[in-house]
Amino acid sequence: xxxxxxxxxxxxxxxxxxxxxxxxxxxxxxxxxxxxxxxxxxxxxxxxxxxxxxxxxxxxxxxxxxxxxxxxxxxxxxxxxxxxxxxxxxxxxxxxxxxxxxxxxxxxxxxxxxxxxxxxxxxxxxxxxxxxxxxxxxxxxxxxxxxxxxxxxxxxxxxxxxxxxxxxxxxxxxxxxxxxxxxxxxxxxxxxxxxxxxxxxxxxxxxxxxxxxxxxxxxxxxxxxxxxxxxxxxxxxxxxxxxxxxxxxxxxxxxxxxxxxxxxxx
Amino acid sequence: xxxxxxxxxxxxxxxxxxxxxxxxxxxxxxxxxxxxxxxxxxxxxxxxxxxxxxxxxxxxxxxxxxxxxxxxxxxxxxxxxxxxxxxxxxxxxxxxxxxxxxxxxxxxxxxxxxxxxxxxxxxxxxxxxxxxxxxxxxxxxxxxxxxxxxxxxxxxxxxxxxxxxxxxxxxxxxxxxxxxxxxxxxxxxxxxxxxxxxxxxxxxxxxxxxxxx
Numbered sequence: 157x158x159x160x161x162x163x164x165x166x167x168x169x170x171x172x173x174x175x176x177x178x179x180x181x182x183x184x185x186x187x188x189x190x191x192x193x194x195x196x197x198x199x200x201x202x203x204x205x206x207x208x209x210x211x212x213x214x215x216x217x218x219x220x221x222x223x224x225x226x227x228x229x230x231x232x233x234x235x236x237x238x239x240x241x242x243x244x245x246x247x248x249x250x251x252x253x254x255x256x257x258x259x260x261x262x263x264x265x266x267x268x269x270x271x272x273x274x275x276x277x278x279x280x281x282x283x284x285x286x287x288x289x290x291x292x293x294x295x296x297x298x299x300x301x302x303x304x305x306x307x308x309x310x311x312x313x314x315x316x317x318x319x320x321x322x323x324x325x326x327x328x329x330x331x332x333x334x335x336x337x338x339x340x341x342x343x344x345x346x347x348x349x350x351x352x353x354x355x356x357x358x359x360x361x362x363x364x365x366x367x368x369x370x371x372x373x374x375x376x377x378x379x380x381x382x383x384x385x386x387x388x389x390x391x392x393x394x395x396x397x398x399x400x401x402x403x404x405x406x407x408x409x410x411x412x413x414x415x416x417x418x419x420x421x422x
Numbered sequence: 423x424x425x426x427x428x429x430x431x432x433x434x435x436x437x438x439x440x441x442x443x444x445x446x447x448x449x450x451x452x453x454x455x456x457x458x459x460x461x462x463x464x465x466x467x468x469x470x471x472x473x474x475x476x477x478x479x480x481x482x483x484x485x486x487x488x489x490x491x492x493x494x495x496x497x498x499x500x501x502x503x504x505x506x507x508x509x510x511x512x513x514x515x516x517x518x519x520x521x522x523x524x525x526x527x528x529x530x531x532x533x534x535x536x537x538x539x540x541x542x543x544x545x546x547x548x549x550x551x552x553x554x555x556x557x558x559x560x561x562x563x564x565x566x567x568x569x570x571x572x573x574x575x576x577x578x579x580x581x582x583x584x585x586x587x588x589x590x591x592x593x594x595x596x597x598x599x600x601x602x603x604x605x606x607x608x609x610x611x612x613x614x615x616x617x618x619x620x621x622x623x624x625x626x627x628x629x630x631x632x633x634x635x
Contacts, residue, residue: 157626159439162609163425163432164634171634172613297610376612384607385447391467392600395450397443397607409424413432418610422445 158417163407169375169414170209173219173301176373177204185366187359194351198359199229202367211412212285214405217301220283224309226364227277228318236267236330239346240339265335272329276321278314282307282368288414290404292380297402299376299416306369315356323348376404376416397421429618429631433608436627440495440514447601448492454597458487461525485525488593490547493518497626506548507573512623516549516567516598520574520590545576545586549594553621553628556602561614561635563605565621565628567598605630 164172181203188197207222244264251257286301323344330336330343378399385395398421407415425432435443448455456462456469462485463471469487493516500508500515509515522543549572556566572591577583605615608630620630 157436157438159436159442160608160610161425161432161434161436161627162613164613165424165426165430168426168430168613168634299612376610378611382606382611384443384604385602391453391470392451395447397446399610402610407425411424411426413424413426415425416610420439420442420446422442 159420160418162416162418163413164416165411165413166209166211169211169217170207172375173207173209173217173373174205176301176375177207177222180204180373183367185363187363194232194234196233196359197231198363200363200367201227202364204371204373207283211406211408211414213408213412215288216304216406217286217288217414218283219286221281222283223279223281224364224368225277225279226367228275228360230274230276230322231271232274232322232326233269233271234326234347235269236333236336236343237269239343239350240267240336242266267336268333270329270333272325274322274325276318278317280309280311280314280364282309284368284371286371286373288404288406290376290402290416292402295380296377297380297399297418298374299402299404300372300374303368303371306365309361309364309368311357311360311364312353315353315360318356318360319348319351319353322351427631430633431609431613431615432629432631433605433615434627434629435603435608437495437497437514440497440628443603443607444495444601445492451600454600455490455492456487457593458523459485459525461485462487462523483525483527485523487523488590489521489523490594490597491519493549495551497623497628499626506546506575507550507571509550509623513550513552513570514623514628516551516594518547518549518594520545520547545574547572547574547590547594549573549591549598551598553623555617555621558605558617560616563615563617565603565605565630567601569595569598603628 182201184201186199203225205223207219210218244262247259247262249257249259284307285304287304289300289302291298326347327340327344380399381396383394383396387394399418400421401419404414404416407413452468453466453470457472458469459472459474463469495514495516496509497514498509507515524541526539526541550570552568552570554566554568556564572587574583574587609615614635615632616635617630618632622629
């Protein structure tokens with residue numbers, strides 16, 4: 157029999173994991189590259205919340221319906237001339253009595269390259285199995301639960317919403333460009349068609365997967381040497397115990413429990 | 423049968439765990455296992471002083487040192503029915519060896535010696551105990567030891583045996599009263615426990631049940 161035994165059922169482990177999600181906080185990563193036909197840089201911030209725990213012997217914690225809350229900041233560079241035809245307004249001359257012939261200059265429209273920023277926040281849910289990993293690190297006993305494999309992230313709904321939002325942002329960004337009014341609808345349609353849902357998922361999928369790959373929650377982290385009683389007088393110094401070994405496994409009896417066992421030094 | 427039962431959190435410290443804790447506790451605070459008059463209590467980190475200053479003069483020169491070995495516990499069920507005080511339901515037995523040095527007479531001038539006529543008494547002591555909650559609030563709390571009965575072996579005279587049991591029970595009650603086990607030992611300091619049931623002495627361990635605060 158171990159010196160100390162601590163057991164937590166699925167309800168308690170769920171709360172431990174939710175605390176661990178909060179402790180993990182917000183993670184950020186950025187990337188850049190082609191986004192459909194455009195150059196884009198993308199930054200993403202992610203946090204995790206919720207989820208329901210299922211414990212499976214010997215060391216698996218299944219976490220279902222975890223919310224992956226993400227915020228995207230995209231910066232686009234788009235050369236409008238790739239989507240809109242350059243054209244010239246021809247010279248027009250008019251004979252005006254007593255004035256003579258008056259001509260307008262030839263006006264050629266060259267579409268600029270524009271940049272615009274786009275922010276989008278949403279959440280998606282995923283389910284995955286995690287492995288319980290107790291270990292000693294830097295004088296602390298730690299129990300991590302680490303994801304076993306990258307789950308499929310369903311981005312189809314989000315991608316459609318993002319595409320629509322990009323269209324609106326693009327429309328606002330180019331609306332001040334002279335002569336674009338009659339072409340605006342066609343431009344937005346052409347750009348969105350060029351990006352497509354595939355373009356969105358092609359960017360988002362790898363980016364968000366970076367956060368999920370190796371995802372690790374720490375449900376326990378305490379010093380190996382733990383003070384259990386404070387000093388209480390000149391002859392009564394601090395009392396500390398030294399946890400020399402720690403393990404964590406899932407046991408299934410009439411209910412599933414995460415059982416943590418520890419040995420303390422004499 | 424699950425450990426948590428109808429609760430969400432279970433914490434248990436086994437006999438060896440308690441033994442290790444008592445070893446650490448009394449090694450850090452050895453004076454709780456030694457009580458002596460001034461001739462013996464020269465270092466109060468090691469020996470708790472028994473103040474005899476109010477005794478009449480003709481008793482001065484008498485001295486005593488009562489020493490306990492670091493105790494060990496047997497949590498119910500009893501390891502052997504032949505134990506001095508086998509633990510019953512929700513009880514545990516604390517066992518220790520006792521040595522009493524009794525100094526009869528004033529110190530002499532012998533170099534390095536305490537002098538006088540020194541009497542040495544050795545015997546075994548068993549104390550029947552029960553775990554009690556000293557305080558409990560969501561997330562914090564501690565468990566103490568309540569002394570139920572003390573029994574010694576190796577003393578022939580029944581009257582002296584009872585006198586010693588009476589005196590030693592008082593001393594042991596004080597010493598064990600200092601051996602407080604906070605909830606965070608049960609939960610390895612990593613989970614904030616709200617106590618719902620216990621402490622219970624059973625299955626060779628002290629057990630608590632509760633929920634995460």
